Amino acid sequence: xxxxxxxxxxxxxxxxxxxxxxxxxxxxxxxxxxxxxxxxxxxxxxxxxxxxxxxxxxxxxxxxxxxxxxxxxxxxxxxxxxxxxxxxxxxxxxxxxxxxxxxxxxxxxxxxxxxxxxxxxxxxxxxxxxxxxxxxxxxxxxxxxxxxxxxxxxxxxxxxxxxxxxxxxxxxxxxxxxxxxxxxxxxxxxxxxxxxxxxxxxxxxxxxxxxxxxxxxxxxxxxxxxxxxxxxxxxxxxxxxxxxxxxxxxxxxxxxxxxxxxxxxxxxxxxxxxxxxxxxxxxxxxxxxxxxxxxxxxxxxxxxxxxxxxxxxxxxxxxxxxxxxxxxxxxxxxxxxxxxxxxxxxxxxxxxxxxxxxxxxxxxxxxxxxxxxxxxxxxxxxxxxxxxxxxxxxxx
Amino acid sequence: xxxxxxxxxxxxxxxxxxxxxxxxxxxxxxxxxxxxxxxxxxxxxxxxxxxxxxxxxxxxxxxxxxxxxxxxxxxxxxxxxxxxxxxxxxxxxxxxxxxxxxxxxxxxxxxxxxxxxxxxxxxxxxxxxxxxxxxxxxxxxxxxxxxxxxxxxxxxxxxxxxxxxxxxxxxxxxxxxxxxxxxxxxxxxxxxxxxxxxxxxxxxxxxxxxxxxxxxxxxxxxxxxxxxxxxxxxxxxxxxxxxxxxxxxxxxxxxxxxxxxxxxxxxxxxxxxxxxxxxxxxxxxxxxxxxxxxxxxxxxxxxxxxxxxxxxxxxxxxxxxxxxxxxxxxxxxxxxxxxxxxxxxxxxxxxxxxxxxxxxxxxxxxxxxxxxxxxxx
Numbered sequence: 001x002x003x004x005x006x007x008x009x010x011x012x013x014x015x016x017x018x019x020x021x022x023x024x025x026x027x028x029x030x031x032x033x034x035x036x037x038x039x040x041x042x043x044x045x046x047x048x049x050x051x052x053x054x055x056x057x058x059x060x061x062x063x064x065x066x067x068x069x070x071x072x073x074x075x076x077x078x079x080x081x082x083x084x085x086x087x088x089x090x091x092x093x094x095x096x097x098x099x100x101x102x103x104x105x106x107x108x109x110x111x112x113x114x115x116x117x118x119x120x121x122x123x124x125x126x127x128x129x130x131x132x133x134x135x136x137x138x139x140x141x142x143x144x145x146x147x148x149x150x151x152x153x154x155x156x157x158x159x160x161x162x163x164x165x166x167x168x169x170x171x172x173x174x175x176x177x178x179x180x181x182x183x184x185x186x187x188x189x190x191x192x193x194x195x196x197x198x199x200x201x202x203x204x205x206x207x208x209x210x211x212x213x214x215x216x217x218x219x220x221x222x223x224x225x226x227x228x229x230x231x232x233x234x235x236x237x238x239x240x241x242x243x244x245x246x247x248x249x250x251x252x253x254x255x256x257x258x259x260x261x262x263x264x265x266x267x268x269x270x271x272x273x274x275x276x277x278x279x280x281x282x283x284x285x286x287x288x289x290x291x292x293x294x295x296x297x298x299x300x301x302x303x304x305x306x307x308x309x310x311x312x313x314x315x316x317x318x319x320x321x322x323x324x325x326x327x328x329x330x331x332x333x334x335x336x337x338x339x340x341x342x343x344x345x346x347x348x349x350x351x352x353x354x355x356x357x358x359x360x361x362x363x364x365x366x367x368x369x370x371x372x373x374x375x376x377x378x379x380x381x382x383x384x385x386x387x388x389x390x391x392x393x394x395x396x
Numbered sequence: 397x398x399x400x401x402x403x404x405x406x407x408x409x410x411x412x413x414x415x416x417x418x419x420x421x422x423x424x425x426x427x428x429x430x431x432x433x434x435x436x437x438x439x440x441x442x443x444x445x446x447x448x449x450x451x452x453x454x455x456x457x458x459x460x461x462x463x464x465x466x467x468x469x470x471x472x473x474x475x476x477x478x479x480x481x482x483x484x485x486x487x488x489x490x491x492x493x494x495x496x497x498x499x500x501x502x503x504x505x506x507x508x509x510x511x512x513x514x515x516x517x518x519x520x521x522x523x524x525x526x527x528x529x530x531x532x533x534x535x536x537x538x539x540x541x542x543x544x545x546x547x548x549x550x551x552x553x554x555x556x557x558x559x560x561x562x563x564x565x566x567x568x569x570x571x572x573x574x575x576x577x578x579x580x581x582x583x584x585x586x587x588x589x590x591x592x593x594x595x596x597x598x599x600x601x602x603x604x605x606x607x608x609x610x611x612x613x614x615x616x617x618x619x620x621x622x623x624x625x626x627x628x629x630x631x632x633x634x635x636x637x638x639x640x641x642x643x644x645x646x647x648x649x650x651x652x653x654x655x656x657x658x659x660x661x662x663x664x665x666x667x668x669x670x671x672x673x674x675x676x677x678x679x680x681x682x683x684x685x686x687x688x689x690x691x692x693x694x695x696x697x698x699x700x701x702x703x704x705x706x707x708x709x710x711x712x713x714x715x716x717x718x719x720x721x722x723x724x725x726x727x728x729x730x731x732x733x734x735x736x737x738x739x740x741x742x743x744x745x746x747x748x749x750x751x752x753x754x755x756x757x758x759x760x761x762x763x764x765x766x767x768x769x770x771x772x773x
Contacts, residue, residue: 276773286773296764299771300715307690311400318401328683386682387675391655396670 010080015087021056022093023049029092034361036098040131041175050094054128057096064102064126067110071118072126078317082310100169101125101132105178107257108195108241112250116236121176121197133200135165135179135222136251143381145180145255146189146248150224152181152196159183159239161198161227167375171207171220174200184245194240195247202227214367215355258376259326263309263333275299275340285347294343298336305332324389331382334372341366398701400693402470409467413474416447421480423649423742426599429481435557435601436481445513450488453496453634458507460492465634465703466696469641473692476645477652479749481600483516486554489638491517491562494579494631498618506560506581518558518584519631520549520605527758529564529625529632530572534607536565536580543567543617545580545610553756555603556593558584562631563607568622579624580612587611597748630703636757637695637710640717643753644692647685647717647724650746654678654728661733674731681727688713688720711758711766718760721750 019027026049029035037043037050045051057063060074065081067073076084088095102125109118124130141147150163161181171177177198184192198205204227209217232238242250276295279285286292312322312329322329345352345366348359355363373379387393402410421440429437444450452468454460461467468489475484492510495503509515521529534547545565555561561584569576584591588610594602619627655678658669668674695713698706725747729736736743754760 274768274771274773276768276771280773292768292773293764295773296768299773300712300719300764300767301687303712303767303771304687304691304716307400307694308687311690311693314399314401325686328686332683332687380676383676383679384672386679387672391675391678391682393655393658393669393675393678394667396666396672396675 007079007083011083011087014080014084015091017060018087018091018093021060022053022091022096025049026053027091027093029094035094037094037096037128038099038131038170038173039097039128040099040173041129042173043128043131053094054096058127061126063097063128064106064122067106067122067126071110071122078313082313097126097128099125099128099131100134100174101130103261104134104254104258105132108178108250108254111253112195112242114236114238116234117197117238117241120233120237130175131170131173133168133171133174133177133220133222135168135171135177135198137167138164139166143378145251146193148180148182148193150179150181151185152183152194152229154183155228157231159196159229159231161196161204161224161229163224165222165224166210167219168207168222169218169220171200171222172209176200177205177222178241180247180251183240183247187245190248192245193247193251194244195242195250196229197233197239197241198224198227198229202229204228212367213370214364216364216368218368255377256322256326259330259382260309260312260322262372262376263326263329263331275302275343279344279347282347288347291343291347294339298340298343301336302340305336309333324385327377327382327385328390330376331373331379331386334369335379337372338369341369398697400690400697402693406466406470409463410470410474412447413449413471414477416443417474417478417480421475421478423479423745426479426481426745427742430599435554435599436483440480441482442513444482444484445511449484450513451492451507451511452488453492454488454507454511455496458504459511460507464696465637465699466693468634468638469692469696472638472641473645473648476642476647476749476753477649479646479649479745483518483554483557483601485635485638485642486519486558487515487517490519490631490635491560492631493634494519494562494618494628495581497627497630500618502581502615503618515560516554516558517560517562518552518554518603519628519635520552520555520561520563521628521632523548523550525550527755527762529629530574530577532564532566532577533571534563534565536567536578536612538567539611542611542613543578543580545607545612547607549605549607551594551756552603552605554601555584555591555605556601560584561589561605562618562628563605564624564628574625576622577625577628578621579618579628580616581618582610582612582616596752598745598752599748600752602752632757633703633706633710634699636714636763637692637699637706639753639756640695640710640713641692643717643721643750644685644688646746646750646753647688647721650721650724650728650743650750651678651681651685653743653746654681654724654731657732668731677727677731681724684720684723688716691716708767708770711763711770714758715760715763715767718754718763721754722760725750 062074064073065076069075138148152159152161179196180193181196182192183194204225206223207220210219211217229239316322351357448461451460452463456462495506536543536545563580567578588608590606592604596602661668691713695709698709728743732743735741
């Protein structure tokens with residue numbers, strides 16, 4: 001089939017490109033959170049190799065492979081992007097750039113933004129120049145996200161924003177924030193929310209990191225104290241994406257996306273190796289029948305789940321959307337990931353409980369997985385969504 | 397890898413099968429078969445054959461529809477949904493795949509007869525309580541120009557109804573070895589072959605077969621002497637994928653009944669489906685079924701594309717199906733409450749078929765170990 005031949009040719013081409021563009025010292029190492037390149041004004045590369053790789057990827061649009069070329073992407077098809085990811089994984093090459101701009105803002109703007117908004121905001125994202133964070137949750141708006149109280153008052157030429165966000169990932173290192181703000185306090189709670197783009201350099205924005213059980217602080221509290229946000233950043237480039245007071249539609253769209261992503265991030269590819277192989281590196285771990293049985297069970301579930309992710313991605317690509325099934329992907333993937341880390345910890349025994357022991361960052365990673373089934377909607381909220389919208393069970 | 401999404405043709409096949417089975421083989425049929433002591437409805441099987449189902453894996457040259465393993469899985473899944481009993485998996489999947497791989501003139505004639513629904517095959521494989529094909533101890537001794545088969549086969553699906561039997565026998569080597577196993581294709585009414593019907597919980601045809609010096613000619617060896625497992629393994633693998641698909645359908649059927657019940661049953665002046673404790677369990681079950689559906693589709697795709705490298709895909713499907721159907725029927729009976737315990741209500745039938753299907757051709761533990769081996773541990 002010519003289509004297959006073309007994809008085979010693409011696979012060869014992209015592998016050759018990765019090997020020529022990605023400096024050798026970056027290859028063949030397992031990917032860890034500490035090796036992610038996030039970009040942004042405050043970003044410092046760990047070494048020149050990371051910078052070389054990112055620049056090469058930018059030149060080819062490969063920091064955002066699926067985005068249109070005019071917005072800094074490579075315009076790849078879903079099949080091509082999949083091959084690119086597979087080749088990155090096979091060669092153990094790190095993604096050249098990761099960010100909330102690529103994962104979250106991009107999909108929202110591509111779907112709901114104006115051409116000028118896309119040009120203004122997406123190009124800097126693909127080039128790693130601007131780092132975004134997400135301002136969704138508030139102290140009183142967790143699982144009940146639509147209860148956001150951060151207020152944006154219409155002051156004519158600008159919005160006046162007051163309130164507090166929480167769990168804003170890496171807000172202390174971000175340049176801009178996309179936030180859910182209340183623009184109509186009298187409307188029903190889902191109908192008075194807007195999706196607003198705010199420069200973190202604006203006077204009145206402050207952040208405070210929150211230390212987590214993992215010892216790390218990936219999340220912050222973000223405060224808005226009489227922050228003036230221009231109505232417009234240029235011609236046809238308003239600070240609100242989509243219609244004012246219709247931000248909940250965008251939030252829901254992005255949550256679907258986020259859930260799929262969090263679920264998918266938990267596929268547990270372990271650098272292409274099986275869980276049993278990873279555990280096999282630990283002397284004697286697989287001799288324990290309980291560990292072995294558990295490794296088998298998780299492996300079976302992980303393989304079937306990875307296939308399910310692909311099936312739903314294909315469905316989205318075919319234009320049929322993923323819809324409420326994203327709740328299932330999020331629920332299943334994150335619960336699976338927690339099980340995987342529990343087993344890794346158990347198998348590594350007393351060595352695993354050291355903060356900086358022979359297994360490196362295993363302990364903080366294990367603790368970090370506990371957030372997987374909370375962030376982006378708890379497992380319980382996911383089950384509620386499935387029960388109500390998929391199974392159509394009655395309200396209590 | 398090809399997409400796991402259903403093609404338009406596959407969706408049409410599923411819709412047609414679902415519509416037909418809802419009318420012609422609702423669960424009430426299984427109840428009637430059971431009450432009248434019939435393992436399956438021969439008229440129904442004839443109709444299935446007329447629609448091309450018995451020849452789903454048979455080449456067009458032999459009159460088959462040659463639609464492939466993914467299509468066979470879709471049919472098996474839909475049969476599982478209404479617990480439709482038929483020799484589909486034994487005859488149209490396992491025997492047909494094996495005979496097709498044998499590629500002899502004799503086998504081609506048998507394939508035509510299978511396709512037309514005239515001939516039912518059973519596969520006599522396991523001898524103990526668990527699936528362990530290489531442990532075959534039934535002996536085929538050289539006797540003149542032929543062989544003499546002695547031993548016992550346990551749990552032969554459709555063994556009571558079949559007119560012919562594919563029987564795996566040891567001609568050399570010892571238990572645990574694949575080498576030295578030979579496959580015979582003999583009539584089920586051959587002298588010395590005693591069939592003892594087993595009354596199983598799923599009310600289907602299962603028999604123990606005692607081979608008491610059963611004679612077989614050299615022409616009745618299917619494939620190569622001492623290398624029969626290579627051939628039969630193809631049929632067994634296809635069968636495992638089809639049973640897994642059937643179990644997915646059983647899970648889906650039990651789930652459908654259960655969610656339906658949650659929407660109509662009232663207690664404490666409320667529909668019980670409004671209780672979050674039950675909602676979350678039902679939602680979790682749906683998630684498990686969705687994930688298993690991917691493994692089932694994948695097994696069919698891999699069997700169609702690269703049948704000689706389908707071990708991992710098939711075992712993954714069977715392992716997942718066994719786990720999921722187990723959850724579906726346990727939750728199904730529990731959430732139905734007292735009525736779920738009654739014979740008058742259908743949910744119990746799902747539990748019984750699930751148990752038998754989970755065991756047939758390898759349980760969860762067997763297939764999970766196969767997955768682990770294929771994944772390097």
